Amino acid sequence: MIRITQIKLPVDRVAEVSAREELRHGMMSEAEKDLVLRETAAILKIPEEQIRDFEVIRRSVDARRKDRIIFSYTVQLVCSRERERMKRCKNKNVQIVESQAKEPEKKVQNFMLRKRPVVIGTGPAGLFAALTLAEAGANPLVLERGSAVEIRKQKVAAFWAGNPLDPECNVQFGEGGAGTFSDGKLNTLVKDPTGLGRRVMDTFVQFGAPEEIRYLQKPHIGTDRLGEIVRAMRERILSLGGEIWFDTRFCGLSVQDGHVTGIRYEQAGQTEDYETDTVILATGHSARDTYQMLHTLGIPMESKPFAVGVRMEHPQEMIDRNQFGDWYDKLWAADYKLTHTTSSGRGVYSFCMCPGGQVVNASSEPGRLVVNGMSEYDRAGRNSNSAIVVTVSPEDFGGRGILDGITFQRRLEEAAYEQGRGKIPVQLWGDYRQKKSSTALGQIKPDLCGSYTLANVREILPEFVGDAIAESIPVFDRKIAGYGREDAVISGVESRTSSPVRILRDKSLQSDVRGLYPCGEGAGYAGGITSAAMDGIRVAEQILMLYLHD
Numbered sequence: 001m002i003r004i005t006q007i008k009l010p011v012d013r014v015a016e017v018s019a020r021e022e023l024r025h026g027m028m029s030e031a032e033k034d035l036v037l038r039e040t041a042a043i044l045k046i047p048e049e050q051i052r053d054f055e056v057i058r059r060s061v062d063a064r065r066k067d068r069i070i071f072s073y074t075v076q077l078v079c080s081r082e083r084e085r086m087k088r089c090k091n092k093n094v095q096i097v098e099s100q101a102k103e104p105e106k107k108v109q110n111f112m113l114r115k116r117p118v119v120i121g122t123g124p125a126g127l128f129a130a131l132t133l134a135e136a137g138a139n140p141l142v143l144e145r146g147s148a149v150e151i152r153k154q155k156v157a158a159f160w161a162g163n164p165l166d167p168e169c170n171v172q173f174g175e176g177g178a179g180t181f182s183d184g185k186l187n188t189l190v191k192d193p194t195g196l197g198r199r200v201m202d203t204f205v206q207f208g209a210p211e212e213i214r215y216l217q218k219p220h221i222g223t224d225r226l227g228e229i230v231r232a233m234r235e236r237i238l239s240l241g242g243e244i245w246f247d248t249r250f251c252g253l254s255v256q257d258g259h260v261t262g263i264r265y266e267q268a269g270q271t272e273d274y275e276t277d278t279v280i281l282a283t284g285h286s287a288r289d290t291y292q293m294l295h296t297l298g299i300p301m302e303s304k305p306f307a308v309g310v311r312m313e314h315p316q317e318m319i320d321r322n323q324f325g326d327w328y329d330k331l332w333a334a335d336y337k338l339t340h341t342t343s344s345g346r347g348v349y350s351f352c353m354c355p356g357g358q359v360v361n362a363s364s365e366p367g368r369l370v371v372n373g374m375s376e377y378d379r380a381g382r383n384s385n386s387a388i389v390v391t392v393s394p395e396d397f398g399g400r401g402i403l404d405g406i407t408f409q410r411r412l413e414e415a416a417y418e419q420g421r422g423k424i425p426v427q428l429w430g431d432y433r434q435k436k437s438s439t440a441l442g443q444i445k446p447d448l449c450g451s452y453t454l455a456n457v458r459e460i461l462p463e464f465v466g467d468a469i470a471e472s473i474p475v476f477d478r479k480i481a482g483y484g485r486e487d488a489v490i491s492g493v494e495s496r497t498s499s500p501v502r503i504l505r506d507k508s509l510q511s512d513v514r515g516l517y518p519c520g521e522g523a524g525y526a527g528g529i530t531s532a533a534m535d536g537i538r539v540a541e542q543i544l545m546l547y548l549h550d
Helices: 011-017 022-025 031-043 082-089 122-134 149-160 196-206 222-241 288-297 316-327 402-418 427-433 463-479 527-550
Strands: 001-009 052-062 071-079 094-095 116-119 141-143 244-247 246-257 259-267 270-275 279-281 302-303 305-313 339-340 349-354 358-361 371-374 382-392 424-428 451-454 489-494 501-503 517-520
Touching: 001 011, 001 031, 001 082, 011 349, 011 371, 031 071, 031 082, 031 316, 082 094, 082 288, 116 122, 122 196, 122 279, 141 246, 149 222, 149 358, 196 517, 196 527, 222 244, 222 489, 246 270, 246 288, 279 501, 279 527, 288 302, 288 402, 305 316, 305 349, 305 371, 305 463, 316 382, 339 463, 349 371, 349 463, 358 382, 371 382, 371 402, 371 489, 382 463, 382 489, 402 489, 424 427, 427 463, 517 527
Parallel strands: 116 141, 116 279, 141 244, 279 517, 424 451
Antiparallel strands: 001 071, 001 094, 052 071, 246 259, 259 270, 302 501, 305 382, 305 489, 339 349, 349 382, 358 371, 424 489
């Protein structure tokens, strides 16, 4: 199989053969594929008819020159005499690669001789682990403290409308995990030599995700579509013999002679025990009571760095014009990535940027408030928003106790709750810079899910965090004109960028307590939907391998 990178087409050439709707969503038309096929054949110096199994596996955009935006493609194909063709074309972007043939599906016939595996959590790590086990015939039992996604959406909408917070089912907890109320970003920096990332994309498409996530450089699904995809995955797990218990909180772990022997769970106010020797712990980064319980049991874990800060909103049209120039209204809602190292050496960066999205009240504990970003598939909202966060390390929040990071997060969230009197506190950048409360909005109107109030967001933050952000915004303004406009909207607090702890595991992906498999973002081994899903598959396949070799 041949792989060719850096096949380039000007955007105006693609626009000539593509519908406006296709360009706006990053979708690739058949006519565009034909253009790429023609360029591919020219590079290999062969007729198009000799190319078989042609596939565009990646498309990115180079918009550094606004007057000449370029689409860049990576393709794979099969043709005769491949090595001879590669040498003849004398192009360093042409390579021979091994075909990634799918392994035959394995059924675990002896699994019923052992105790049923339990998966804790239905975020991407838990769902993909459970699906992998179910498809192998392992009949997993899945526990989720929150509700099924259709009920969960109703509860979250009620909370945003002013009803009391449900601490067991909210933006953080429930079927699909925190990613269900997000932009549904699927880009990841995790290396993928075994093709797990592609497998995750293919699985999402199988259950209803848009086809273009297979090839876009920065794919996303959108919160409006994620719910249906999650529900379809649930139905598949159930059809294969798995079980999912919603509104069921994992609250204890039984260990004997260094091995898992069971779990304890709470359901409908009753506490019960369940025997198992295999537990996949995929709780997500906000299950603070679970961290405390595991720490009390002596499960090895360590404190780890993360980042905290604020959300910042700008008009989406402003971002589009900066990124795409005259093409701003013809291409998709633009995103950005910004980084700065402050004079004190502190890292500041944009995180979880949501084009055409909303800032949401993502709280999960009474008396504490946290914000996150969310976009629908169309990304058609009037504003863009992104977290602007500052790196913090154990030395910043104590450094003595493993759970000090959680205490640090909670202090910030309590301050945010108090500053906003239970509503999302909002401040204009000009007032943030001057360290004073905002009293009126400018031209930018916040696009929020949940009530908000004008306040002094900077007072919520530790001085070193507030100052680092204040130093960075003028730098970002030099990269994106208008980023530091006086009426840019800031809201807080963004405190859950990643897990504050890592639950340790060895090369077999188990804790020191055998049979316990820390997994995904909450355990400290992933940083987003795709990497968490990949880790879920990896852990499940490790379990299957152990069973198959017993």
